[in-house]
Amino acid sequence: GDSVTQMEGPVTLSEEAFLTINCTYTATGYPSLFWYVQYPGEGLQLLLKATKADDKGSNKGFEATYRKETTSFHLEKGSVQVSDSAVYFCALSGDGATNKLIFGTGTLLAVQP
Amino acid sequence: GAGVSQSPSNKVTEKGKDVELRCDPISGHTALYWYRQSLGQGLEFLIYFQGNSAPDKSGLPSDRFSAERTGGSVSTLTIQRTQQEDSAVYLCASARGRAEAFFGQGTRLTVV
Numbered sequence: 034g035d036s037v038t039q040m041e042g043p044v045t046l047s048e049e050a051f052l053t054i055n056c057t058y059t060a061t062g063y064p065s066l067f068w069y070v071q072y073p074g075e076g077l078q079l080l081l082k083a084t085k086a087d088d089k090g091s092n093k094g095f096e097a098t099y100r101k102e103t104t105s106f107h108l109e110k111g112s113v114q115v116s117d118s119a120v121y122f123c124a125l126s127g128d129g130a131t132n133k134l135i136f137g138t139g140t141l142l143a144v145q146p
Numbered sequence: 147g148a149g150v151s152q153s154p155s156n157k158v159t160e161k162g163k164d165v166e167l168r169c170d171p172i173s174g175h176t177a178l179y180w181y182r183q184s185l186g187q188g189l190e191f192l193i194y195f196q197g198n199s200a201p202d203k204s205g206l207p208s209d210r211f212s213a214e215r216t217g218g219s220v221s222t223l224t225i226q227r228t229q230q231e232d233s234a235v236y237l238c239a240s241a242r243g244r245a246e247a248f249f250g251q252g253t254r255l256t257v258v
Contacts, residue, residue, distance in 0.1 A: 065244050077189075077237070077249040122189065132244045133202060134179060138188040 035060040039123045039137035046113055046144050054108040054140045056097075056123035064125040066090075066099050066106040071120045071139075080108075080121070113144045148172075150250035152238050158256045159228055167223040167253045171240030178215055179247060180223050181237045189237070195221065228257045 040055040058064065068080040068090070081090030086101035095110045106123060123137040151170040159165050171178050180192040191205035195215045206212070210228075215221040225232055235254050239247040 065246075067246055069249075076251045077239075079246045079248075082246055126241075126244045128244065132177075132196070133191075133194050134177075134239070134241065134247050135191070136181075136189045 035064065035125060035127045035129075035133075035135050037123050037125055037135055037137040039121075039140055042120075042139070042141035044140060044142045046142070048115055048144055048146050049112045050144075052108070052110040052113045052117075052142065054121055054123075054142070056106045056108065056137060058104050058106065058123075058125050060104075060125055060127050062128040063101075064127045066097070067124040067126070067134075068095070068097055068106070068108050069122040069124060069136075071122070073119065077122065113142070115144045115146050118142055118144045150238055150240050150248050152236075152250035152253050154253060155251065156254045156256075158258060161230060161257055162227055164224065164226045165228055165255065167225075167236050167238075167255070169221045169223070169238030169240075169250060171219065171221070171238070172248055173219075175240035175242050175248075176218070177241040177243065177247070178221050179239045179241075180213055180221070181239070182234045183237060183252070184234045192223070192236075225255075228255075230257045233257045 081092040083090040083099035178195040182190040194202040235252040239249045241247040
């Protein structure tokens with residue numbers, strides 16, 4: 034079945050460092066891919082998405098490119114801030130009959146001043 | 147309403163009691179999900195409704211858990227004979243087909 038694998042956390046960075054959180058997926062066909070973010074004490078919210086191969090989703094300085102050849106959707110940011118500290122979830126929605134939303138296990142990012 | 151609404155926001159119940167958690171999805175969204183998130187943990191899928199199709203119940207942890215969605219809109223998650231291990235935040239989300247899902251703020255359930 035469809036699945037999402039993302040890197041284990043926690044990831045601890047200094048402010049202004051470069052961020053990469055790896056995400057790979059297993060799915061048939063052409064799923065839609067998402068990154069969600071959960072700030073401390075808050076609910077999940079969509080950060081960015083991509084719906085077809087080679088699409089780049091971007092928001093708040095974060096980017097992720099849908100790579101069909103490597104089945105990946107890695108999250109990147111050039112210069113993180115303390116306010117980016119949160120849990121990041123990679124997710125996919127398949128293009129099959131059910132198109133259920135499937136999440137990775139989440140990666141905790143802690144940015145230190 | 148503008149977003150996904152869940153009620154109650156907090157629920158404290160005694161072990162062995164039944165609880166009902168409610169989710170009002172965004173109007174027009176055909177997909178509705180329930181997830182569970184324990185402290186410091188990821189999202190545990192519980193159940194998924196999509197239009198008029200039979201729900202995907204593959205994530206329900208035991209037969210004490212059930213959910214229904216009436217009229218393709220409001221959903222209720224019922225936990226019977228609650229146990230302490232049921233304590234968690236229960237999250238509801240809705241989506242229009244394969245589009246991104248929108249989450250409610252969750253119901254924090256504490257079983258004492």
